[in-house]
Amino acid sequence: MKLTLWTYEGPAHVGAIRIAASMRGVHYVLHAPQGDTYADLLFTMIERNGERPPVTYTTFQARDLGGDTAEIFKTAARDAHLRFAPDLMLVGASCTGELIQDDPGGLAEALELPIPVVPLELPSYQRKENWGAAETFYQIVRRLTPGTDRPELTDNVPTCNILGPTSLGFRNRDDVVEVRRLIESLGIKVNVVAPLDASPADVARLGAAHFNVVLYPEIAQTAASYLKRRFGQPMTSVTPIGIGATEDFITEITALAGVARPAKHRDASRLAWYSRSVDSTYLTGKRVFCFGDASHAIAAARVSRDELGFNVVGLGTYSREHARDIRTAAEGFGLQALVTDDYLEVERAIRDLQPELVLGTQMERHIAKRLDIPCAVISAPFHVQDCPARYSPQMGYEGANVLFDTWVHPLMMGLEEHLLAMFRDDFEFNDTAQPSHLPRTSTAPATAPPPAETQPAVAMTETPPAAGLITIAVPSWSPDAEKELGKVPFFVRGKARRNTERFAREHGLATITIETLYDAKAHFSR
Amino acid sequence: MTTLATAPRTQTQRTVLRERGQHEVFCGLTGIVWLHRKIQDAFFLVVGSRTCAHLLQSAAGVMIFAEPRFATAVIDERDLAGLADANDELDRVVGELLDRRPDIKLLFLVGSCPSEVIKLDLSRAASRLGERHGPAIRVLSYSGSGIETTFTQGEDACLEALVTAMQPTEKAPPAASGPDQLLVVGALADVVEDQFRRMLEDIGIANVAFLPPRRNSGLPTVGPGTRYLLAQPFLGQTAAALERRGATRIDALFPLGVEGTSAWLHAAARAFGISPDTVERVIRAPAARARAALDKWRSELEGKTIFFFPDSQLEIPLARMLSRELGLVPLEIGTPYLHRDHLEHELALLPASAILSEGQDVDRQLDRCRDAAPDLTVCGLGLANPLEREGFTTKWSIELLFTPIQGFEQAADLAALFARPLDRRTALKV
Ligand code: SF4
Numbered sequence: 001m002k003l004t005l006w007t008y009e010g011p012a013h014v015g016a017i018r019i020a021a022s023m024r025g026v027h028y029v030l031h032a033p034q035g036d037t038y039a040d041l042l043f044t045m046i047e048r049n050g051e052r053p054p055v056t057y058t059t060f061q062a063r064d065l066g067g068d069t070a071e072i073f074k075t076a077a078r079d080a081h082l083r084f085a086p087d088l089m090l091v092g093a094s095c096t097g098e099l100i101q102d103d104p105g106g107l108a109e110a111l112e113l114p115i116p117v118v119p120l121e122l123p124s125y126q127r128k129e130n131w132g133a134a135e136t137f138y139q140i141v142r143r144l145t146p147g148t149d150r151p152e153l154t155d156n157v158p159t160c161n162i163l164g165p166t167s168l169g170f171r172n173r174d175d176v177v178e179v180r181r182l183i184e185s186l187g188i189k190v191n192v193v194a195p196l197d198a199s200p201a202d203v204a205r206l207g208a209a210h211f212n213v214v215l216y217p218e219i220a221q222t223a224a225s226y227l228k229r230r231f232g233q234p235m236t237s238v239t240p241i242g243i244g245a246t247e248d249f250i251t252e253i254t255a256l257a258g259v260a261r262p263a264k265h266r267d268a269s270r271l272a273w274y275s276r277s278v279d280s281t282y283l284t285g286k287r288v289f290c291f292g293d294a295s296h297a298i299a300a301a302r303v304s305r306d307e308l309g310f311n312v313v314g315l316g317t318y319s320r321e322h323a324r325d326i327r328t329a330a331e332g333f334g335l336q337a338l339v340t341d342d343y344l345e346v347e348r349a350i351r352d353l354q355p356e357l358v359l360g361t362q363m364e365r366h367i368a369k370r371l372d373i374p375c376a377v378i379s380a381p382f383h384v385q386d387c388p389a390r391y392s393p394q395m396g397y398e399g400a401n402v403l404f405d406t407w408v409h410p411l412m413m414g415l416e417e418h419l420l421a422m423f424r425d426d427f428e429f430n431d432t433a434q435p436s437h438l439p440r441t442s443t444a445p446a447t448a449p450p451p452a453e454t455q456p457a458v459a460m461t462e463t464p465p466a467a468g469l470i471t472i473a474v475p476s477w478s479p480d481a482e483k484e485l486g487k488v489p490f491f492v493r494g495k496a497r498r499n500t501e502r503f504a505r506e507h508g509l510a511t512i513t514i515e516t517l518y519d520a521k522a523h524f525s526r
Numbered sequence: 527m528t529t530l531a532t533a534p535r536t537q538t539q540r541t542v543l544r545e546r547g548q549h550e551v552f553c554g555l556t557g558i559v560w561l562h563r564k565i566q567d568a569f570f571l572v573v574g575s576r577t578c579a580h581l582l583q584s585a586a587g588v589m590i591f592a593e594p595r596f597a598t599a600v601i602d603e604r605d606l607a608g609l610a611d612a613n614d615e616l617d618r619v620v621g622e623l624l625d626r627r628p629d630i631k632l633l634f635l636v637g638s639c640p641s642e643v644i645k646l647d648l649s650r651a652a653s654r655l656g657e658r659h660g661p662a663i664r665v666l667s668y669s670g671s672g673i674e675t676t677f678t679q680g681e682d683a684c685l686e687a688l689v690t691a692m693q694p695t696e697k698a699p700p701a702a703s704g705p706d707q708l709l710v711v712g713a714l715a716d717v718v719e720d721q722f723r724r725m726l727e728d729i730g731i732a733n734v735a736f737l738p739p740r741r742n743s744g745l746p747t748v749g750p751g752t753r754y755l756l757a758q759p760f761l762g763q764t765a766a767a768l769e770r771r772g773a774t775r776i777d778a779l780f781p782l783g784v785e786g787t788s789a790w791l792h793a794a795a796r797a798f799g800i801s802p803d804t805v806e807r808v809i810r811a812p813a814a815r816a817r818a819a820l821d822k823w824r825s826e827l828e829g830k831t832i833f834f835f836p837d838s839q840l841e842i843p844l845a846r847m848l849s850r851e852l853g854l855v856p857l858e859i860g861t862p863y864l865h866r867d868h869l870e871h872e873l874a875l876l877p878a879s880a881i882l883s884e885g886q887d888v889d890r891q892l893d894r895c896r897d898a899a900p901d902l903t904v905c906g907l908g909l910a911n912p913l914e915r916e917g918f919t920t921k922w923s924i925e926l927l928f929t930p931i932q933g934f935e936q937a938a939d940l941a942a943l944f945a946r947p948l949d950r951r952t953a954l955k956v
């Protein structure tokens with residue numbers, strides 16, 4: 001039993017729902033109690049899908065447990081087939097369904113439906129969402145590519161499949177567009193993209209490509225490895241996030257396709273120039289903490305160091321399946337990887353490291369918000385606001401532009417930071433001064449707070465920081481040290497305060513003097 | 527499966543559509559989302575699976591500003607191997623939790639589908655842990671599982687557990703054996719609770735208590751002198767538990783809208799032998815204020831049709847209020863469960879034309895909704911966007927649990943909740 005406050009990944013069957021919801025013509029009959037239907041809102045609310053995910057939940061109840069849960073399952077499967085007329089049906093159980101051992105696969109087989117039925121055995125008490133998605137995709141691919149013959153490769157243009165994009169994957173919708181454009185610009189044809197928007201018939205054509213692009217190893221690795229064994233299709237190993245990785249990706253796929261590798265083009269992405277422009281000088285050495293699924297976290301670390309000039313101080317993932325990859329990557333940064341799905345542990349690590357920027361999931365965004373550290377989201381799980389209306393891929397050249405904008409934006413930009421420091425003593429340029437463009441009437445806020453609005457459900461639990469979360473005694477500030485702290489520009493004052501207190505604690509000082517303040521400054525300066 | 531049954535107790539012989547098929551409703555665990563905000567020193571520990579943890583997180587809307595006062599002890603394969611093990615594990619997890627959170631005074635062990643299917647006895651665990659960590663910490667248990675409870679029934683089960691922990695009221699002197707305490711039952715927003723307390727005291731009921739209390743130490747007593755008044759329509763088990771403790775129910779409409787709130791307060795006064803004139807004097811001003819505020823919405827909402835998917839069990843009192851005070855026309859009123867005793871008066875006030883349905887077969891109901899083409903559809907979060915996409919205007923039902931809607935001062939807010947989606951539809955030109 002493990003105490004869990006917030007989870008990075010849902011249960012394995014949610015991974016299966018993601019695959020079903022990504023595809024066309026697939027329906028999932030899930031043996032599950034009614035509460036499990038909450039999964040629908042992930043798709044309809046976070047991703048604003050205009051359709052319910054194609055899932056029929058049997059919603060058995062306690063009174064059914066004695067006898068006819070199997071019958072309930074069969075009825076549900078039969079009705080779902082009639083109503084939704086899918087081309088392929090997935091059948092399986094959620095955690096509770098697994099415990100009642102009704103064998104959905106066997107029951108569905110007995111119905112003799114005229115379509116392929118793929119039974120899913122997802123061990124709910126061991127595995128999680130990404131594993132469930134990968135396994136489901138693999139089972140579908142295996143089922144739809146029977147026999148031993150590889151379909152004929154008809155034209156002489158090199159072709160590939162793009163594997164791994166899914167519903168509720170971070171920016172997958174846009175990454176597909178970007179990567180497809182990139183691949184096609186190299187004279188390579190895209191045979192099938194799956195699972196996103198693929199039909200079972202599309203999946204059946206996977207063999208008719210020279211190689212597979214593994215866009216998200218978390219989802220596509222299992223299926224791609226199978227296709228390699230099955231059809232001898234090689235697969236890519238680079239996730240094209242950032243300019244360097246995009247270049248490596250181009251090198252890799254042009255080699256796989258046997259086409260000429262075009263010369264690198266300096267201005268293919270604005271990131272390179274923006275990063276060199278003088279304003280970005282101030283980004284140098286910013287301490288950044290990267291956490292997410294393994295592929296996004298590793299990519300973020302590389303872009304941070306090589307393309308933005310940050311200093312990566314922490315790197316980790318919640319995905320134990322990819323612990324090895326992240327450990328290897330972390331070594332390259334002289335770091336020890338943090339592999340945990342316990343968000344309290346991540347919070348502790350961030351608090352200890354005091355980074356200047358956090359690149360993480362929505363969990364890290366909340367941690368960062370609490371600790372007052374700028375943050376950008378780079379990976380699932382994400383929130384409705386991370387599903388933007390505009391085109392904003394993470395991959396390829398345009399993706400690199402998006403990374404520059406979204407990661408640098410939360411930081412104070414160079415010139416701005418410089419000016420703030422220069423004018424910090426100016427009478428209207430400190431935190432107690434009112435904005436000069438507002439009428440200077442009283443010391444009260446110039447505008448009344450907006451009237452309290454009804455909060456929607458997705459904004460429900462704005463709990464104030466819990467007492468007892470941080471229980472370390474705070475050293476006291478002497479009046480002159482407090483005064484000196486007041487001279488520190490307000491936008492770094494919080495950090496100076498924290499650092500000084502931490503320094504005092506670590507050195508067993510009960511009182512902070514001006515000396516302590518500057519000792520701490522020297523200690524923490526790079 | 528659909529059966530037509532005739533409601534035995536309503537004078538109108540209203541037929542009820544009984545449905546048995548896929549439900550699209552949360553389980554009782556969801557109640558934790560508002561209950562943990564209400565009882566400020568309580569912690570809710572779900573003993574369940576990753577699914578349960580994910581449900582809570584998704585229903586709570588992932589607003590993670592602080593360490594929440596709820597969590598899940600996620601059962602894993604090792605626990606499934608042997609039950610003795612699972613109990614030890616639970617004790618360990620609870621120890622860990624209480625070490626972290628010295629501010630917790632009331633711990634609920636909340637059962638889930640997995641804990642029930644493997645027959646993990648949480649009431650025994652609660653008494654064992656209560657002995658170990660009490661009396662400073664009270665440990666109770668209830669089930670919020672989806673195989674036993676639907677959405678708001680989780681609150682019912684939680685309050686039922688609290689009733690078992692209530693101390694008996696000191697025996698009153700035999701001369702004064704009338705009602706000695708008014709107990710208002712059902713979680714209300716603090717602001718609503720305060721308004722009701724003020725009015726009930728002004729009416730002249732001296733001893734008013736609320737269940738759930740805001741803090742563990744405020745748990746009221748119960749006894750034969752207790753008269754209880756339900757503030758929420760989904761509290762069947764809690765009511766039965768109170769009756770077992772000698773309390774008597776005050777039969778009333780639910781306090782939604784001017785009519786409901788007035789009737790609710792009048793019923794309370796009647797039970798305490800207070801004259802209707804006194805009540806009228808106290809409520810005259812707020813009721814008039816509420817009526818005036820509702821008038822502004824009436825012209826906009828009058829004649830609009832409305833369709834309720836089953837969700838919170840608030841559907842029937844809501845439909846009553848919306849039809850009688852704002853002129854909306856309910857087409858179908860779905861409820862996950864129809865508690866006839868507690869809703870008798872409500873049912874009598876519903877327009878005869880409305881179809882009542884109990885239980886759910888979501889796909890059939892969606893078909894009926896499309897056929898009925900209502901102006902406004904009240905449904906859960908999973909259905910709202912897909913229906914909007916089809917061109918229907920929707921109102922998320924879960925908001926009705928998170929927003930103060932009871933009482934006079936909130937009557938117009940309630941109207942606004944239903945008017946806003948319609949306004950928005952009119953405003954948008956895209
Ligand atoms: S329905 Fe059961 S298994 Fe699902 S979240 Fe609710 S309690 Fe957990």
Ligand code: SF4
Pocket residue numbers: 362365366383384385459587588589590
């Ligand atoms: S809306 Fe809520 S969940 Fe989303 S980022 Fe803001 S605080 Fe976090």
